[in-house]
Amino acid sequence: MGANPPAPKDDDDVIIRATDVTVRFGSKTILENLNLDVRRGEIMGFVGPSGTGKSVLLRTILGLNPKQGGTIEVFGTDYEKASDRERLAIERRWGVLFQHGALFSALNVLENIQVPMREYLDLSPKLMDELARLKIDLVGLAPDAADKYPSELSGGMIKRAALARALALDPDIVFLDEPTSGLDPIGAADFDELIMTLRDTLGLAVYMVTHDLDSLFMACDRIAVLGERKVLVEGPLSTMLEYDHPWVKSYFHGKRARHVVLPDEKSAGSAADTQGSV
Template sequence: MPPSDTDKHRKTDHDVIIRATDVTVRFGSKTILDGLSLDVRRGEILGFVGASGTGKSVLLRTILGLNPKQGGKIEVFGVDYDRASDAERLTVEQRWGVLFQQGALFSSLTVLENIQVPMREYLDISPQLMEELARLKIDLVGLAPDAAEKYPSELSGGMIKRAALARALALDPDIVFLDEPTSGLDPIGAADFDELIMTLRDTLGLTVYMVTHDLDSLFMACDRIAVLGQKKVLVEGPLQTMLENDDPWVRSYFHGKRARTVVPKDENPHYAVKDSDGK
């Protein structure tokens, strides 16, 4: 069988920094991902979306090596993570940062101390330099200087997200993984966070892998979107590809009532097409 256009693209794209190929993940007898393949390209903001419970966070954790997989291969920066030595894994891990759901800050540590955790783990630098770098990250994500001495319980939801992002940036990573970064934020706070992510991508040359349900984030911030469905990537591409796709779930998600508050009618080619209810 001749290779598909997708296969040809996957083989010739030299800007891919994460490549998941035929990944299968099971928990007991339940299969979560089955033969999933996905590329993440250098410098892009990739939005990863799918119905609740389909395995979006499972794939993220599998890429990070936190979940075992039963089949397939994951390469990060050209390194096959399964075959990598401890030294190679250490090198790879220092090139990524992670913002977990709800921030996952250590409640007994201040913001400054939380940001210093990866530095203490991986860097051999003086306490003074570590503090200076941590304060730089606090400023980078738009937090006030006095946030450094606050504990997570003293922070608002938006401040927690920014503090967690500062920790994810502690080692100056090449890629950041964001798991539902705007969940729980009000619309203004979520829009501000999206703006921050886009600014950091452009300023620092980051690649961003964003698991999200937030339509505003998908429409505003993402260069490319991948949809998880039927235990694999159902469709991937820019927003226009999502708007033109006829899969029932994709169509419902990107053409539903909530989507119509985000995308102007003149930018959505399907607004002229009636919904199944005739509206």
């Protein structure tokens, strides 16, 4: 099978465009001629078998991994060719929630959230405190979480604190690497609801690497499946359910997916229940 074809070039809502991206580590090719668009205001989920390059792609977009071919445009600018000043402007417009939170253990929650502010902004300590407390409230943490250290937080609180840090600079897009891993089903569902609420209220784009079927089914506007060194298929959930590929069919129609009901099916079921009760 060949590389997935480039996306159309006339979409003004595209904020990240990867074109013919190739990444190798030594003699091993991880991504080859990969094409992908991420659009303004959408939640896009990335899934695929282990080792197919989901985290590699994320880190390559962020400039943390070198690529051997292709281009990555962020907010219309080729990140690799951008000047230091242009890169700084781009980096201020994104936030990252790394897997397991990656909070600094020696800093409390308030100080962790202020790290991007200290790096990119010139603000007074008082203003940084006020802004950090706003972010704490925004992600649903109690005010007293500000003074707690990562070792004093539950798994769910760590995720929310890390998300607050990702939102510190009021970004246009946030990158989430396995945001619900390690959370119980209720905590994971609450986090999905939080992400959807933030997307709606702040107009965020969300780039989410996840293995959580519930997140893919409930939160994502589009899904991209990585495999065979490229994007195998991308689109809404309905496209995933109809796509004829062994791994995609196994993942979205497997035993763990049986309990998940599509929104349209829920509506149809509710209508049937209503008619039956009349």
